[in-house]
Amino acid sequence: MNQRAKSFAATLGSVLVTLFGLSVITFMIGRVMPVDPVLAAVGDNAPADVVAAARAAMGLDDPLVVQYWSYISNVLQGDLGQSVLTRNPVVSDIAHYFPATLEMATLALILATLLGVPAGIVAAVKRGSLTDQIIRVVCIAGHSVPVFVLALLGLLIFYVGLDLVPGPGRQGFIYDGMVPTVTGILLIDSLLAGDMGAFWDAAHHLALPVLILAYFSMAYITRMTRAFMLDALKGEFIISARAKGLSGWKVVMGHAFPNVAVQLITVLALTYAGLLEGAVITETVFAWPGLGQYLTTALMNGDMNPVVGTTLVIGAIYVGLNLLADILYRVFDPRVK
Amino acid sequence: MLVDIENLRIAFESNGKRFEAVRGVSFKLEARQKLGIVGESGSGKSITARALMRLLPPQAQVTADRMRFDGIDIQSQSEREMRKLRGGRAGFILQDPKYSLNPVKTIGNQIAEAWRTHNKGGKKEAREAALDLLEQVMIRDPKRVLDAYPHEISGGMGQRAMIAMMLAPNPTLLIADEPTSALDASVEAEILRLIDELVDTRNMGLLLISHDLPLVSHFCDKVSVMYMGQVMEELAAGELAQAKHPYTQGLLNCLPSLDHPRTDLPVLTRDPSWLEEKAQ
Structure with missing residues (x-):
């Protein structure tokens, strides 16, 4: 028990160090970028003394350490500053945009897991067979084609060509702002409001971006599951499970898979993180009002x-x-x- | 007749090259008889035993003039019928419990699973059966072992658990594939004595695979000496000293003796003609 507590404390310590490093790096990004926050605030035509006064007021004349200290104490109090563009506190902007990203990434992860894990298991069990080859080709395509190409192709085929899905955006304009925001997740909010029209509209809009992201992630999940399963199936304990007289399916799901499940947790967690951060590109293509789009718009300005x-x-x-x-x-x- | 194998051949093919790992092995084992198969690493003893249970990978090409277990033709059995034999009528003990027990399942669950595969009964009965089996293999603290994971117990205890698991469905034949080579010498004798006792009290046949000639002859009725996928010589355990084949004599000669210490041990000589005369 003591041992466990110790190793947990070590993990927590390393997390704190990582977070500190992260805050330093993001702070430095804000300082080394060739963007003058003063000019952005006072405008290009402001006289020099106004600029200087604004610079002093923003604390930019202080040493970097002092600036970092005031930055991090603000961050710890939940203050990430104000956006020049939206005139809102960044924290409330993130709270507003994040649910859209979360909704899309979570659905994509669920779909990718439901498809990818069984596909990986089947590919490993039937190694070298036609099924394995087909799964491999599908996965290579999903993993090697950049996600924005997939997204554009998807729009071209399913929106422009077949007209099966609505175009970019998260909602049809007639539903825009019709559902009161509770969680920010449209599928849930529309159900809470009892508005089935809005629900199906949101689902319809989600379909293509979720499919594209799920396909991309599934390729990775399948590949990892297959590799882990091949490794587990080589184990001596598989021979003893078969020597007990268990059926092939029981050996695979009852003995090989439990050994793999733990490793898969890490793969799924990293995939989820990748989906949340990697959605930047997908959101741009689909004009999805999520965190990624918020970030790109801010960056461009x-x-x-x-x-x-x-x-x-x-x-x-x-x-x-x-x-x-x-x-x-x-x-x-x-x-x- | 419990086991009757005639002219067993096992070949593997890789990159277009065919390699015959077992070349015409024959042996018979009567009920309640104990046969030891001895040989160096790679002599084909382990895969011979696995072929009998049809546990080899599908790439293995197995042929035999006759391969019977308790009168049942192994080669013509369906996979479903084989599953009844595996575990149910023949238990198979593997070498190293560190690898042969599933690391993420408790010992109790693994034994109970073997019991439930071949007996009708609920989870509770299976658990009781598992505890009973652990007591039969005289494991220390069976209640604790029941809920322990393989990494939480020693190698000797692991092998006892493995034996308990393979005894669960009451088999008539026990195959032990180098059951002690991963264990300490002191534990080795204990485990072999346990296997010996269980085989006697349960009226099982025993197929004991090992590379330790004197040890095997001590526990078995007869010994089969294998070399390069062939049986060199089969002899009654008591007649080991009168072994005729130069390979068996060579193996015995390599053993250091406490009673008659020698400064140099002879190097084992191998004669290719041993293989030719058998192959014909």
Whole structure:
């Protein structure tokens, strides 16, 4: 028990160090970028003394350490500064945009897991067969074609060509703002409001971007599952399970898979983190009003507080999911205890 | 007749090259008889035993003039019928419990699973049966072992658990594939004595695979000496000293003796003609 507490404390310590490093890096990004936050605030034509006064008021004349200190104490109090573009605090902007990203990434992860894990198991069990080859080709395509190409192709085929899905955006304009925001997740909010029209509209809009992201992630999940399963199926304990007289299916699901499940947790956590941060590109293609689009718009306009704040939040999510995988690892693998 | 194998051949093909690992092995084992198969690493003893249970990978090409277990023709059995034999009528103990027990399942669950595969009964009965089996293999603290994971117990205890698992469905034949080579010498004798006792009290036949000639002859009725996929010589365990084949004599000669210490041990000589005369 003491041992366990110790190793957990070590993990937590390393998480804190990582978060500190993350905050330093994002802080530095805001300082070294060739964007002058003063000019962005006072405008290009402001006289020199106004610029200087604004610079002093923003604390930019202080030494970097002092600036970092005031930055980090603000961050710890939940203040990521204000966006020049939206005139809102960055924190409330993130709270507004993040649910859209979360909704899309979570659905994509669920779909990718439901398809990818069984596909990987089947490919490993039927190694070298036609099924394995087909799964491999599908996965190579999903993994090697950049996601924005897939997204554009998807729009071209299913929106322009076949007219099966609505175009870019998260909602049809007639439903825009019709559903009161509770969670920010449209599928849930529309159900809470009892508006089935809005629900199906949101689902319809989600379909293509979720499919594209799921396909991309599934390729990775399948490949990893297959590799882990091949490894597990080589184990001597597989021979003893078969020597007990168990059927092939029981050997695969009852003996090989439990050995793989723990490793898969890490893969899924990293995939989820990748989906949340990697959605930047997909959101641009689909004009999805999520965190990625917020970040790109801010970046293009030199609005540094949202850039730094969003980067910090995405990084923190990444660290958080890693920590979660670590905790689940301890819960599910008897050998770690 | 419990086991009757005649002219067993096992070949593997890789990159277009065919390699025959077992070349015409024959042996018979009566009920309640104990046969030891001895040979160096790679002599084909392990895969011979696995072929009898049809546990080889599908790439293995197995042929035999006759391969019977308790009168049942192994080669013509369906996979479903084989599953009834595996575990149910023949238990198979593997070499190293560190690898042959599933690391993420408790010992109790693994034994109970073997019991439930071949007996009708609920989870609770299976658990009781598992505890009973652990007591039969005289494991220390069976209640604790029941809920322990393989990494939480020693190698000797692991092998006892493995034996308990393979005894669960009451088999008539026990195949032990180098059951002690991963264990300490002191534990080795304990485990072999346990196997010996269980085989006697349960009226099982025993197929003991090992590379330790004197040890095997001590526990078995007869010994089959294998070399390069062929049986060199089969002899009654008591007649080991009168072994005729130069390979068996060579193996015995290599053993250091406490009673008659020698400064140099002879090097084992191998004669290719041993293989030719058998192959014909």
